Amino acid sequence: MRQFWLACLLIHIPFFALAETTVPVVELTTEELNKCLQASVVGAAESMTVAELKQACLLLNEQNQGLTQTTVVENNPEAIRVLQKRMTLEELNRSNRFVLTPHKRNYLFPLSFTEHPNTGPYVDANSQSLSDLSKTEVDFQLSIKILLLEDLFANNGHFYLGYTSHSLWQMYSDTESAPFRETDHQPELMLSFTNDWEIFGFRNALNEVIINHQSNGQGGELSRSWNRLMLNTVFERGNFAFALAPWYRLPEPEQEYPGDPDGDDNPDITHYMGNFELNGAYKRSDDIYSIMLRNNLDADNKGALELGWSFPLSTNLRGQLKYFNGYGHSLIDYNTDMEVFALGIVFTDLF
Secondary structure: HHHHHHHHHHHOOHHHHHHHOOOOOOOOOOHHHHHHHHHOOOOOOOOOOOHHHHHHHHHHHHHOOOOOOOOOOOOOOOOHHHHHHHHHHHHOOOOOOOOOEEOEEEEEEEEEOOOOOHHHHHHOOOOHHHHOOOEEEEEEEEEEEEEEOOOEOOOOEEEEEEEEEEEEEOOOOOOOOOOEEEEEEEEEEEEEEEEEOOEEEEEEEEEEEEEEEEEEEOOOOOOOEEEEEEEEEEEEEEEEEEEEEEEEEOOOOOOOOOOOOOOOOOOOHHHHHHEEEEEEEEEEEEEEEEEEEEEEOOOOOEEEEEEEEEEEOOOOOOEEEEEEEOOOOHHHOOOOOOEEEEEEEEOOOOO
16 A cells, blocks of 8 residues: 555654754743743642642743743753643643643544545435535544543653544535535543653553544444454654554444344454554644554555645644555545545644
């Protein structure tokens, strides 16, 4: 499969390009720092030290000023890794029940184009409004997580509830209703452990055990869903981070008839969606370059490749150009090979 070999080439980024660099300190006056510490201590995780609170305040100052350079605290010669910055800011609001923490990317792509829309499932289900799809649609995602339990094992082990909603909206369709052709819901329970051991210069920052359910909320012949037990391990080095997430699909009973709500809607989904997902991202100046790879590791190399480039538009918004090739662009498309180009806005990026 062409995307598999392209991904293998792209993943081998020269390690010398990932080296950490030292940058100037972002200054805060004593009064500004004290105000930030007083406001932040209420919602911060109980395990945060004073030094970590100071670091978080400097990172918040970066964001407020629209700065993108890495902050160095108290003349520490080591630059802060990009993923560490996100984890520090998340920890700052961990105990604040009025804050919803971003989970995966939150984005809106007003332009998502594919030359060959997948009309097959809708034709088979006699869905008149979706039997003639527009080649261009709106693609958007909302993803959040909520801390349920903290520090289950000494000062580690955090239990989260996550939810991700991914929608495809036929806004440019000629039909009067301009329907949402697919909305995939993905709730998950995550037991998360931070870590700091290193291998080959990469720090293993995070490890997670995840129980994941994904469904498109449809009934009958359009129903698609599966349940997985997943492991997710995250590494970072300087401005580069990658995550490997293998999974085991939890078995379901066979359908006794087409559309059986108690049976497996898609018994062959792992053949197309694969058995793992590999994500990588590299930050260069203000830009973030990302790659996602899924593969079934069979002879036919079915899976998917996604390439992304995000760039700043303002202090709070980023633009993104994305290319997807393969299976599983959405659950209804899990067994259809698609090529999709998308352009839009990212509200919360990877880091």
